[in-house]
Amino acid sequence: MIVAEQKPLAEIAESIKDAKKVLVVGCGGCVTVCLSGGQKEVDILATSLRILRKKDGKPIDTATETLERQCDKEYVDKLAEKVQAAECVVSLACGVGVQYLAERYPDKVIIPAQNTKFIGGTTEHGIWEERCALCGECILARTGGICPIIRCSKSILNGPCGGSQGGKCEVNPDTPCAWTLIYEQLKRQGREAALGEIFPVKDWSKSRDGGPRKYVREDVLL
Numbered sequence: 714m715i716v717a718e719q720k721p722l723a724e725i726a727e728s729i730k731d732a733k734k735v736l737v738v739g740c741g742g743c744v745t746v747c748l749s750g751g752q753k754e755v756d757i758l759a760t761s762l763r764i765l766r767k768k769d770g771k772p773i774d775t776a777t778e779t780l781e782r783q784c785d786k787e788y789v790d791k792l793a794e795k796v797q798a799a800e801c802v803v804s805l806a807c808g809v810g811v812q813y814l815a816e817r818y819p820d821k822v823i824i825p826a827q828n829t830k831f832i833g834g835t836t837e838h839g840i841w842e843e844r845c846a847l848c849g850e851c852i853l854a855r856t857g858g859i860c861p862i863i864r865c866s867k868s869i870l871n872g873p874c875g876g877s878q879g880g881k882c883e884v885n886p887d888t889p890c891a892w893t894l895i896y897e898q899l900k901r902q903g904r905e906a907a908l909g910e911i912f913p914v915k916d917w918s919k920s921r922d923g924g925p926r927k928y929v930r931e932d933v934l935l
């Protein structure tokens with residue numbers, strides 16, 4: 714899932730300082746799972762903004778809504794009336810949701826309330842870790858399901874780098890060396906020989922270096 718972290722309240726408040734009617738919109742997808750942008754966070758943010766503005770002697774009205782997903786036009790369309798009634802919209806979705814609102818409602822100022830961080834997952838309650846860099850050409854089949862591009866600090870493909878000590882990364886001793894993990898996993902599976910196969914230079918044109926990407930499924934086009 715996409716992991717996002719809410720911006721500081723002061724930063725969000727500064728972005729809406731001239732508005733008197735604000736719509737706060739959450740998303741029921743990834744940001745709900747990572748506890749940063751679901752219905753609960755929408756209610757807390759709207760209340761906090763109201764309290765702050767009341768304290769400053771410039772009270773505001775807030776309306777709230779949490780869409781099933783903000784990265785889906787069908788749901789974004791449903792906001793039309795509430796967006797119309799607001800002076801500006803604060804989005805608690807990831808950057809995609811913010812951009813979908815901005816595209817659909819170009820006359821409104823859409824404010825991001827989150828810093829979108831990475832694609833990752835929960836490792837413990839309240840801890841999320843990055844797991845994929847969206848490289849566009851997945852090599853996990855050859856690395857025991859452990860991604861060296863994101864989990865090796867240097868994104869080395871034919872590692873390890875030589876700085877690994879005691880199974881930890883030299884860049885951060887709290888981080889396991891990705892290539893130690895890969896070795897242990899392949900050994901567990903009796904596939905250590907795979908380490909002898911050299912990865913060629915990676916084709917980064919399939920990643921962000923190739924510009925904005927598009928995925929088309931001809932079979933489901935309407």
Ligand code: SF4
Nearest residue numbers: 845846848851852860
């Ligand atoms: S190899 Fe690429 S697609 Fe696969 S997990 Fe790593 S970054 Fe993501």
Ligand code: SF4
Nearest residue numbers: 865874882883890891
């Ligand atoms: S110690 Fe391991 S994880 Fe860290 S940079 Fe070197 S190869 Fe990558």
